[in-house]
Amino acid sequence: xxxxxxxxxxxxxxxxxxxxxxxxxxxxxxxxxxxxxxxxxxxxxxxxxxxxxxxxxxxxxxxxxxxxxxxxxxxxxxxxxxxxxxxxxxxxxxxxxxxxxxxxxxxxxxxxxxxxxxxxxxxxxxxxxxxxxxxxxxxxxxxxxxxxxxxxxxxxxxxxxxxxxxxxxxxxxxxxxxxxxxxxxxxxxxxxxxxxxxxxxxxxxxxxxxxxxxxxxxxxxxxxxxxxxxxxxxxxxxxxxxxxxxxxxxxxxxxxxxxxxxxxxxxxxxxxxxxxxxxxxxxxxxxxxxxxxxxxxxxxxxxxxxxxxxxxxxxxxxxxxxxxxxxxxxxxxxxxxxxxxxxxxxxxxxxxxxxxxxxxxxxxxxxxxxxxxxxxxxxxxxxxxxxxxxxxxxxxxxxxxxxxxxxxxxxxxxxxxxxxxxxxxxxxxxxxxxxxxxxxxxxxxxxxxxxxxxxxxxxxxxxxxxxxxxxxxxxxxxxxx
Numbered sequence: 001x002x003x004x005x006x007x008x009x010x011x012x013x014x015x016x017x018x019x020x021x022x023x024x025x026x027x028x029x030x031x032x033x034x035x036x037x038x039x040x041x042x043x044x045x046x047x048x049x050x051x052x053x054x055x056x057x058x059x060x061x062x063x064x065x066x067x068x069x070x071x072x073x074x075x076x077x078x079x080x081x082x083x084x085x086x087x088x089x090x091x092x093x094x095x096x097x098x099x100x101x102x103x104x105x106x107x108x109x110x111x112x113x114x115x116x117x118x119x120x121x122x123x124x125x126x127x128x129x130x131x132x133x134x135x136x137x138x139x140x141x142x143x144x145x146x147x148x149x150x151x152x153x154x155x156x157x158x159x160x161x162x163x164x165x166x167x168x169x170x171x172x173x174x175x176x177x178x179x180x181x182x183x184x185x186x187x188x189x190x191x192x193x194x195x196x197x198x199x200x201x202x203x204x205x206x207x208x209x210x211x212x213x214x215x216x217x218x219x220x221x222x223x224x225x226x227x228x229x230x231x232x233x234x235x236x237x238x239x240x241x242x243x244x245x246x247x248x249x250x251x252x253x254x255x256x257x258x259x260x261x262x263x264x265x266x267x268x269x270x271x272x273x274x275x276x277x278x279x280x281x282x283x284x285x286x287x288x289x290x291x292x293x294x295x296x297x298x299x300x301x302x303x304x305x306x307x308x309x310x311x312x313x314x315x316x317x318x319x320x321x322x323x324x325x326x327x328x329x330x331x332x333x334x335x336x337x338x339x340x341x342x343x344x345x346x347x348x349x350x351x352x353x354x355x356x357x358x359x360x361x362x363x364x365x366x367x368x369x370x371x372x373x374x375x376x377x378x379x380x381x382x383x384x385x386x387x388x389x390x391x392x393x394x395x396x397x398x399x400x401x402x403x404x405x406x407x408x409x410x411x412x413x414x415x416x417x418x419x420x421x422x423x424x425x426x427x428x429x430x431x432x433x434x435x436x437x438x439x440x441x442x443x444x445x446x447x448x449x450x451x452x453x454x455x456x457x458x459x460x461x462x463x464x465x466x467x468x469x470x471x472x473x474x475x476x477x478x479x480x481x
Contacts, residue, residue, distance in 0.1 A: 003127025004036035005067045011035035012087050012095040013103070021097035023078065025085050028097040029069050032087050033120045036067075041121030046071060047083030050115055056371065058116035059400050062108065062299070066090035067128040069120040072111035073398060077359060080396060084111045107304055109311075113399050162221050163231060163328065170463045172204065174220040174234070176213040183214065186244060188464040189222060191230050193438035195457050197306050197323050199253035200437070202230045205246050220249050221327075224463050227434045231328035251325035252281050256302040265295040268309040268321060272332055275302055284329025287337075291316045318413045322439035335455070340435045344472075345445040350429025352446050356421055363397040363418040364388035366411040370401050383411035385419045423476035425454065432461055432468030444474060452476060 012032045015021065021028040026049050030042035043049040050071040064070050066088055074084040086094040089103060096102050108114045119128075162180055165173035170189055173182050185204045193200035202222060206214065214237055222230040232251035239245045258279065264271055268289040276283050279302070291313050298305045306323065314320050320335040346352070364385040371378050381401070389395075397418060401407045425444065436442060437459050443451040454474035461470045 004125040005127030006036070008032050008036035008067050008087075008125055009089060012089070012101075015095070015097075015101040016103055017100050019100045021101055022099055025097045028095075028101070029085050029087050029120050032095070033067075033123060033125065036125045037123055039121060039123065041123065045082035046074065046085035047081075049085060049120065050083060050118070053118035053120055053122055054116045055118045056116075058118070059114065060297075061117065062106070062114070063090070063092045064088040064117035065128055067119075067125050068117045070094050070106070070117045071115040073113040073115065075111050075360075077395075079112065080363075083115075088117065107300060108308065109304075115400065159219055162219055163228065165221065166223050166226050169225060169466050171223040172220070174214065174218045176215065176218055181213045188462050190460060190462050191222065192458070192460040193324065194459075195322065195439040195455065197253065197256065197303050197310070198438075199250040199256075200230065200232070200325060202232060202249040203247065205244050208243060208245065214245065214247055222463075224434060224468055225466075228327040229434050229461070229463075232325070252328070252330055253303075253323070253325055255279055255281060256306065259299075259301050260305070261297075261299040263295065263297055265293065267292055268306075268313045269332055271309050272306065272323065272330065275306070276330060282329050284326050284331040286330075286332045287321065287334055289313050289317075289319075289321055289332070314417065315410055315413055318416060324437060324439060335439065335441075338439050338455075339441045339453075340433065342433045342436055342440075342442040343445070343451060344427055344430055344442055345451075346448055348431040349427045351426070353426040353428075354446065355424050355426075357424075358392050358395065358421055360422070361418065362392075362420065362422055363395045363415070364392060365394050365396040366414045366418070367396060367398045368401040368407045368411050368414075369398070370407050379407075381407040381411050383408070383415040385415060388419060424457065425474045425476065427472045427474055430470045430472060432463075432470045434461070434468075436461075436470060436472065442472070442474065 015028070026042055026046045030040055034040040043052055049069065053069060054071050068088040070086045070088050072084040074080055074082060086096040088094055092105050093103060094106050096104055106114065159175055162173050162175055165171060165180060165182060167182060170185060172185060172189065173180055183206045186207045187205050189202065189204040191200060191202045214234060216234050216237060218234040220232060220234055230251065232249045234247060234249050235254065236248035237245060264274065269286050272286060273283065293309055293312050310321060321332055322335050322338055323330065323332050325331070366383045368381045369378050370381065397414060401410060425446065427444065436456060438456055440456045440459070441453055442456065444454045445451045454476050457473040457475050459470060459472050461468065
């Protein structure tokens, strides 16, 4: 016999692909609940609904029960003001009313930060699990026992001979059947990277099937005019009808897509070392990140786990660190230490396009909430820039704070990070330099005058014959010298 929960989830599933709920997320959840209970209970906004219905202590629960309302801070200008809510389909999956309704997994950083879950209208639909209703009474995981995990992880072999191959110009080399082969690219070789924690990508095409020499998992290296550019592994080989074979490779960061569950206390740097040891990844320079993250239970992709640690470290110290693969060695460096000495201006850049915005990732008011579970009191801590509020209006960042020693100091740190205009520049057709990657710093003059420091949000290098060009997306920090 169908239950109220069945009707709620069926209604939500029928809305997938519909754009009728765009900008009406709270109405979407209320309509889903009405489909099962016959009662339409709503609030003016998702933020108001969270204040009324969200259960305290659920911010760390990433698997709300089926039929529960799932609350977030919200994206964009309207999201910051009104918040965002979706409907839980169970097992960490939500029906999410964005531009259209989609069904997808969420994480702690979705929609500018997950807040927790509750029952819309405080109604627990028939068929819904009441197991988590008294969330604070449910036993919390404090230890991950891995005694049942069998098998050792070996450090993947690197090949010095492969790294040393240099035929001048564009020099590709890979290991096939235990020997080094040097395929010739038919056209350009491209290498792309971003400042976020993500694998760099190399793509190239060869004529024919290279006699079967290029297979998935093969180590591959690229040099250009003797300079090391990329070291990674083949992940895709596509043989096309035109007689060409397209190859896609990633560096070691690709393996950080693995999901895991473990308990950790320590610094961001120590976390990277722990993960590298567990998964057989080779490390290079790993700088000490200083701040000790309090004991946490992690269950996510390794990328998301590291991104969470990076975010906490940035909030507490004001420092940003970049993870990248330096020709076969995972490297963690302070963003301030990523200067390349490269100067770009109209003489060596084909096209420059600038964009200035305060629409995303810009805040002039930070509010952090700290809950005292013993007294039931929620304390708020705020940092403001009144001058910018008069200029831009109030752009508020709100989040729960559970990691810092001083929430007020953390609010001030966040204000210094986010209280600035977002200025990005596309620099297309630049004279290439292999030291430039996602996260690097370059000096840019847009008019041939004064140079300013800019961070590479993304970098795409193209090597064809003896020509090396790069397309960069750069971000200025307001007031950067």
